[in-house]
Amino acid sequence: MVGIKDVARQAGVSVGTVSNVINRPEMVAEGTRDRVQAAIERLGYVRSESARQLRAGRSRIISLLVLDMANPFFVDVASGAERAAREVDLGVMVCNSAQSVEEEAAYLALFAEHRVRGVLVTPADADGANLRNFRRHDIPFVFVDREVPSEEGCSVSVDDVEGGALAGRHLLAQGHRSLVYVSGPMQLPQCQDRRAGVLAALAEEGLPPEALLHIEAKRLDVASGRGAGARLLGMSPRPTAVFCANDLLALGVLQALFAAGVSVPGDVALVGYDDIEFAAAAAVPLTSVRQPAFRMGRTAAELLIEETGEEAEGHQHRRIVFRPELVVRDSSFVAKPNAVQARCR
Numbered sequence: 273m274v275g276i277k278d279v280a281r282q283a284g285v286s287v288g289t290v291s292n293v294i295n296r297p298e299m300v301a302e303g304t305r306d307r308v309q310a311a312i313e314r315l316g317y318v319r320s321e322s323a324r325q326l327r328a329g330r331s332r333i334i335s336l337l338v339l340d341m342a343n344p345f346f347v348d349v350a351s352g353a354e355r356a357a358r359e360v361d362l363g364v365m366v367c368n369s370a371q372s373v374e375e376e377a378a379y380l381a382l383f384a385e386h387r388v389r390g391v392l393v394t395p396a397d398a399d400g401a402n403l404r405n406f407r408r409h410d411i412p413f414v415f416v417d418r419e420v421p422s423e424e425g426c427s428v429s430v431d432d433v434e435g436g437a438l439a440g441r442h443l444l445a446q447g448h449r450s451l452v453y454v455s456g457p458m459q460l461p462q463c464q465d466r467r468a469g470v471l472a473a474l475a476e477e478g479l480p481p482e483a484l485l486h487i488e489a490k491r492l493d494v495a496s497g498r499g500a501g502a503r504l505l506g507m508s509p510r511p512t513a514v515f516c517a518n519d520l521l522a523l524g525v526l527q528a529l530f531a532a533g534v535s536v537p538g539d540v541a542l543v544g545y546d547d548i549e550f551a552a553a554a555a556v557p558l559t560s561v562r563q564p565a566f567r568m569g570r571t572a573a574e575l576l577i578e579e580t581g582e583e584a585e586g587h588q589h590r591r592i593v594f595r596p597e598l599v600v601r602d603s604s605f606v607a608k609p610n611a612v613q614a615r616c617r
Contacts, residue, residue: 274315274316274317274318276290276317278317279308279311279312279315279317282311282314283307283308283310283311285307285308289304289308293305293312331386331387331388331389332361332363332389333362333363333364333386334353334357334362334363334365334388334390334391334392334573334576334577335364335365335366335367335379335388335390335391335392336349336350336353336364336365336366336367336391336393336569337367337368337369337376337379337380337383337391337392337393337394338350338366338367338368338369338393338416339369339370339371339394339396339492340368340371340491340492340493341366342493343493343520343546343548344546344548344549345518345519345546345563345565346394348548348565348569349394349417349565349566349568349569349572350364350366350569351566351569352565352566352567352568352569352570352571352572352573353392353570353572353573354569354573355570355573356573356574356577357573357577360577360581362389362577364573365388367379367382369394369396371396371456371457371491371492372396373396373397376395376397376402377405380393380403380406383406383411384409384411387411388411389411389580390411390412390413390414390576390577390579390580391406391411391412391413391576392416392569392572392573393414393415393416394415394416394417394418395418396460398459398460398461412425412576412579412580413425413576414427414428414572414573414575414576415427415429415572416428416429416568416569416572417429417430417563417568418461419593420591421591423589424589425589426572426575426576426579426589426590426591426592427591427592428568428571428572428575428592428594429568429592429593429594430563430564430593430594430595430596431593431594431595431596432461432462432465432466432469433465433466433468433472434469434595434596435465435466435469435545435561435563435596436465436466436469436471436472436515436561437469437470438469438597439470439515439543439545439561439598440469440470440472440473440474440515441473441476442559442598442604443515443604444473444474444477446605448512448513449479449512450483450509450511450512450513451470451474451483451485451512451513451514451515452484452485452486452487452504452511452514452515453466453470453486453514453515453516453517454487454489454497454500454514454515454516454517454521454522454525455467455486455487455488455489455516455517456489456491456492456496456518456521457488457490457491458488463517466515466517467484467486467517470515471484485507485511487500487503487504489521492517492520492521493524494520494521494523494524494527495524496521496524497516497520497522497524497526497527497528498525498527499524499528500521500524500525501524501526501528501529501532504525504528504529505528505529505532510539510540511540512539512540513540513541513542513543513604514540514541514542515543515545516543517545518544518546519544519546519548519550519551519558519560520548521544522542522543522544522551522558522560522603523544523551523554526542526554526556526603529542530555536556536603537556537602537603537604537605541559541603541604541605542558542559542603542604543558543559543560543561543604544558544560545563546560546561546562546563546565547560547561547563547597547599548560551599551601552601556602556603557601557602557603558601558603559598559600559601559602559603559604559605560598560601561596561597561598562596562597562598562599563594563596567594568594571592575592
């Protein structure tokens with residue numbers, strides 16, 4: 273590899289001068305600076321970030337660890353985080369735990385080994401053991417899509433109980449009284465909270481918890497949604513409304529219902545969660561509870577940058593909770609004359 277000594281030799285200057293051109297160009301005379309830059313371009317020199325980090329004692333890399341990078345929701349979260357990081361000349365390393373506690377632990381160990389500046393994380397480990405172990409490395413982290421007490425760190429999330437309630441109220445308002453909740457693994461707090469929201473909506477209508485059936489999928493993906501749809505088709509009597517813990521599950525359920533000739537929303541109404549781009553583009557546009565994914569990622573990165581910046585001593589941990597929004601589309605809404613009027617008011 274071409275090193276700084278090679279550049280100095282090519283330009284006929286000292287190593288210190290090359291270093292100044294790279295790090296403090298205003299200190300070098302224009303002619304000398306141009307000569308060094310020409311040598312850098314000619315040789316294809318790229319400075320060693322690891323060496324610079326060793327000297328400076330801090331990294332310019334933020335790590336983002338998410339549950340599933342195949343989920344467009346997390347792609348939008350990553351985009352928001354990257355935008356905030358680039359504004360202060362930082363980079364974002366995105367990693368995927370694949371909803372695995374073991375993968376999460378391995379990545380956290382890698383982050384500690386490389387002494388990253390900080391970590392944005394959507395935990396896969398429900399009891400928090402991985403992050404408790406990670407704390408000893410004194411690397412700041414911010415929870416994304418997970419609300420935690422502020423003494424544990426900063427967090428950015430959405431009120432998932434309210435999100436579940438929005439979905440439940442909507443389906444009940446359409447006249448449904450036989451509901452199914454399709455979740456991912458119930459050790460995930462998001463899945464628990466969204467179910468709690470639907471149960472709260474049922475209670476508001478005087479309906480017992482037993483009015484909500486539950487299908488727990490192993491993963492929050494389309495394939496698991498298809499499996500849940502097959503289980504739904506085997507129920508007798510078949511429920512008339514389904515709320516899924518995310519849009520990927522809902523799209524899988526939709527595929528299973530379509531394949532069986534079941535009409536959506538005529539026979540079964542369907543609501544998802546996240547409002548990813550594919551929700552509106554589905555064969556039957558999907559009603560979904562919207563999370564501001566890009567804004568969540570950006571806000572989480574801003575909190576981490578604040579905590580690791582020049583004025584970190586004045587930083588106080590904060591919990592930021594966004595409000596969800598129900599986006600009604602064809603998958604759950606059967607237009608009737610009076611319903612159309614009510615919807616327009």
